[in-house]
Amino acid sequence: MTRFALTVEFDGRPFMGWQRQSHGPSVQQALEDAVHAVTGERTAVHAAGRTDAGVHGLAMRAHVDIAKAIAPFRLMEAINARVRPAPVAVLDCVEVAPDWHARFSCIRRSYEYRIVNRRAPLTHEAGLAWQVPQPLDEAGMADAAARLVGRHDFTTFRSAHCQADSPVRTLDLLSVERVRDRLFIRAAARSFLHHQVRSMVGCLALVGMGRWSPDDVEVALHARDRAQLGLNAPSDGLFFVRADYPDEG
Amino acid sequence: MTRFALTVEFDGRPFMGWQRQSHGPSVQQALEDAVHAVTGERTAVHAAGRTDAGVHGLAMRAHVDIAKAIAPFRLMEAINARVRPAPVAVLDCVEVAPDWHARFSCIRRSYEYRIVNRRAPLTHEAGLAWQVPQPLDEAGMADAAARLVGRHDFTTFRSAHCQADSPVRTLDLLSVERVRDRLFIRAAARSFLHHQVRSMVGCLALVGMGRWSPDDVEVALHARDRAQLGLNAPSDGLFFVRADYPDEG
Structure with missing residues (x-):
């Protein structure tokens, strides 16, 4: 074998x-x-x-x-x-090796979330990005993202169907980059809760639209209450981009 | 009106x-x-x-x-x-203005051709790029591309259905850029003949595969004979990216 x-x-x-x-x-x-x-x-x-x-x-x-x-x-x-x-x-x-396990040996998972920030609907990219028509303030989103990095109880950003034993996770990276009308939100952690990336992106988008402040994201985080979640971003824009293992560069 | x-x-x-x-x-x-x-x-x-x-x-x-x-x-x-x-x-x-014409006022058209240079078939990008499994030598392709820039009779690179009066065109740009397993071929001219970009890309790909030399591309150009065309690249990878007009930045 x-x-x-x-x-x-x-x-x-x-x-x-x-x-x-x-x-x-x-x-x-x-x-x-x-x-x-x-x-x-x-x-x-x-x-x-x-x-x-x-x-x-x-x-x-x-x-x-x-x-x-x-x-x-x-x-x-x-x-x-x-x-x-x-x-x-x-x-x-x-x-x-026979003891290498794609899930259990993995020490870091990386996702990228793609937003197309424009009024026009998507053509080639339908289903491959989230089209947000309101102008997004990426500086505010980056500020809010920085509040989520680190070790926290992410209950607010966790699906009701999440099967993880603990809601505590250490978020190593959550960054926001704009390239013309595209926003790329990158997230990395040893592991994520169910819906965590989409839930974080949804709240960052509310900040980008001016409906939430970066402080509101921090308040939602500390509430440790799913009912405080502002918005769950659609699956369309989410890409699993990388998994890291101890013995790899 | x-x-x-x-x-x-x-x-x-x-x-x-x-x-x-x-x-x-x-x-x-x-x-x-x-x-x-x-x-x-x-x-x-x-x-x-x-x-x-x-x-x-x-x-x-x-x-x-x-x-x-x-x-x-x-x-x-x-x-x-x-x-x-x-x-x-x-x-x-x-x-x-009423005399602005999308076609007749246009002074420059720009295309981008996207190649995914890998053995694995395409997933998200099926129909949006040309998947070429053989390793492509982009330096050779860039050398060949430079031979086509300028004012030439492009009969070799012209579809039999082309309705243009003259096969002479001035090619302002034909560049080849590799980003990991992607090749981007960019072409710009006041106007192109029917199938010209795909025909040029097809011949550049033959050079990339090592089946043609850059000299062979020049020989094909000077032959002014459609029968000398090596390969017409599929439509999948071709994007019309820009049109320029005199009164615009």
Whole structure:
């Protein structure tokens, strides 16, 4: 049995999310079906993070155990051939130690949230960004974002369906960058609560619109109360961009 | 009667091209139908360039004459509301002089061609870039591109359906930039022949693959013979990015 680590890109639009679901297509199922078609083996594909419906992946990391003797490059090519027409692509595939685990070995997860700040609706990017028509003040958003960085109880920014044992997380990065009419909000942490990134982005957007002050975000954080959440940003703009592991550069 | 200049973004995937066609949807028709819904007027929308099926627009310029009294901002908003669900969006709308013509007043057209240089198939960007699996040598491509800049008879790079009077064009810019696994080929000229950008990109890609030398591109150019064309790149990766006019910055 060999364990392979995969780097996976996917377009979240047609999927119910990463995790296998009985009621609709998932990225996990698309990959597991492709692996089965290649190897004849029914085996689980484990990811660094379970993304929600509509959330995208630029470089999700995952692992899979395969009994059949196959080289990593051949496995990657064969999965890519079989996974079509699902919008999922394996960008890299390497053999790893049997105790390397895409989820449990991961020490840092990074997301990027994309906002298109304009009145006109999206064309190419429909479903791939959040279109916000009101002019957003990115300086205020960056100020508010800085209040959320660090170790906090993020109950306010946590979905009611979150299964984590603790609402305490250490947010290493939350930055806001504007490039013309695009805003890129980048977040990194060892792990996130369910809906945490989208909930933080929603509140930052309220600040950008002038409806909340940066202080209001801090008040909401300290309230530790989901009812204090201002806005949950749509899944469209959210991309899982990177997972880090101890033994990697 | 007031003439309005529009800046239009569109996703070319569902369209037969810019120009109204009897056999399928076009960007022009989508806009003209939206204008009709807004004003009750049947009027032509003229563009700076007629893009082919599958070619995209980031900032196509166009004009339309409207009898109804309407402010530019209101017209833009109303077209955007009525053009849905077609992936077309008006980004800007201003009143212009009655002799301003999106096509005939245009002094420079700029295109960008996007290549994703990797083995894995595209996910989010399917139809929005050309995926080339062979490693491309961008330095060789840039060398070849420089041979095409200037005033030449571009017959080799011209579609058999091209209706232009002369095959002579002055190419002001043809550059190749790599950003990780992306190549961006940028082209600018007062005007282009039909299929010229895609034909030039196709030959540059042959150089990138090592199948042609930069000299081969120059030989093909001087042959002034369509049969010498190496490869016509697919429409997927082509974006009309800018049109310039004399009285604008």
